[in-house]
Amino acid sequence: GDSSFGSSWAPSPVTDPWAAVVMERPVKKMRHLKRLRLHLSVPFISGTYTNYTPSGLSGYWGSKGEVAICFWLYGYAICFFNCHLLAHVSSIDQRLGDFDKVLETQNFEKENIANILDHDLLLWFGDLNFCIEDYELLQHPLKKDHLNMMKKTDSLFQQFQEGPLPFQPTYIFDVNSENYDYSEKRRKPAWTDRILWRLKWELLNNPVDSGECDHFFSLTLKSYESHMKYKISDHMPVTVTFELELKSLLLIPPVTSIPEGQWITTYDLVVSYTRSPDFISSSWYWIGLHKVVILHVKDYVTYAWVKDNLVFSRDGLHQVYINASGFSEEGGEFLLSYCSNSLQAIVGQSEPLQISENAMTPEDWREKKGNPLMS
Template sequence: MDMLSPLGYIKVTSIRMQGLLLLVFVKRQHVPFISGIYTNYTRTGLCGYWGNKGGVAVCFRIYGYAVCFLNCHLPPHLSNIDQRLSDFDRILEMQNFEKEDIPNILDHDLLLWFGDLNFRIEDYGLCFIQESINNEHYSDLWKKDQLNMIKKTDSLLQQFQEGPLLFQPTYKFDIDSEKYDSSEKKRKPAWTDRILWRLKRELLNNSVDSGECERFFSMILKSYQSHMKYKISDHKPVTATFELELKSLLLSPPITLIPEGQWITPYDLVVSYNRSPDFISSAWDWIGLHKVVIRHLKDYVTYAWVKDNMVSSNEGLHQVYINASGFPEEGGEFLLSYYSNNLQGIVGLSEPFQISRNVLTPEDWRERKGDPLMY
């Protein structure tokens, strides 16, 4: 959050299960178009009782499309390929969701599957693998990579795409070095750390019976690489960068916040907002005041419950009272957010605006009391 928030990214959610951690950051302009944030986890260690192995997932809708991120840690060792596949099947089976239209993880428009999948390189000996790596003959090793081999016959895995493995195997290294395992075990290098994705078949076809595509969602892999400079683990981290192109199913965010008037501390204020006709509010919705650099969804200076602090509601315009006790005396640049409990996310963000320090005299204040946005 310290690194990404100054660049305009907000942490929208996270989930952790022992060593499995999944964080989702989103650029500020996209946050109001994300809804239905949901997290889940599945333990597969010790027959499902221990979370050292398994999967964690984050799912949400973005611009109307259902997206899921699935981070897995599957069983290790060369001979455990059947157990890896069995655990993956169990994770998919157990990752059910509280949504009628998306009952299972495979029902999402986009599923990104990644993590320490622990697939190994079969048949070849250690010397041949190391020689191939030294000469960057990675294609010789792809043929015996367990995941690539299984995808030839497994109908489900065939639906997942992966970029070319143009980087050296990412496991197993001596700590604080770029040397492969020099211990007595001398484990063979392997591409254990992978990033794959699966688009729904309807989106892959990009066509409908009417001849015009009402839903368009495409994803292009821009980079897929490892990072050898990181040495704190016996794995090397892997990153993938994608470019998404889509036809938005939402023309505007559900809530439009209007920071009208001159905001001056420490005077209480009324916030105005409009909402789309199909938006359903909840008694647990709230409006927050944030500094312009937001670290996470609840990184607010102060907030007000929408229902409890409603001032007026007519002709589509709603007004909510915000107590000034939480306002920063120094003022600065801020923005407003609307959090929807039903959609589990921020569904409206205002443009940044200034809050000024109080420089009004009591006489000035008495003159301003007629302003409907000031109390």
């Protein structure tokens, strides 16, 4: 049955050229984090894993907290670390204490990563709640921004990089306006919403030429901006754009899928695939037929279990059939995705392929004895 693929997740339209592939539901009470992935990189992303630490009122209420969503990209360990730290100017010591606690408790032993700081790339972002000291008295408030002040004196904070802040403080606004809220809350404007990153020490010392080393991972900031047009909150959202250059530690994808023959709706299809020598398959692997823009690994048109639908296997070549009963009648452009439940990843993907609408009449079908590929 299909019960193992049930999901209450509802896809939304995607207009960005990047395709969002959401591999795993977020932890309860935590915000949705989407990993944005280019189609060609998907087979080289694996091992999605998560961790979280509630904070606020000793962690019982969970009004604050941190969630980490991590994965392997071309053999490098990547971590997206979203934090909502304690607020108020006077709470800086407790805020830093909460952050230290989080770093101690966020471990990923199953991935052979002892501590969150052992990731090759750590992206730290969220409502960090760092305030501005004496905002009303300053002509240059950035000099008294608590986060910038900490980076001058704290060795851990010095390991994180951040771009220049070319935008005004992102908090606290009257909702549905661009005016700061100076009501009885008496909160001072501040750059509470931040995006920082940290590269592992070994990667910081890469040579300029990627051909000179086995590991090369370079991250270049292209933009760092807030978006004043979104006014539904007392915060203004912040985005960052990076240019990433790396030397892959994986030369070929674990699985290469190839569609066979001419693909026509209403006819069962055959998929051929090969596996890299060190990749071990299991009965929990399946091949999905997805629209070209994949919103979710389980947002398939139809699928087939590799073990149950295997029709041929010899000399490293395997063939699986996919029943056509789930195909859309109008055809269209699709991808074949080789999926692993145990790895929570797409480990192989075909090039985009066209499935044609079936225009044959019953007479045509009888003439070809039920084989649409007969000439």
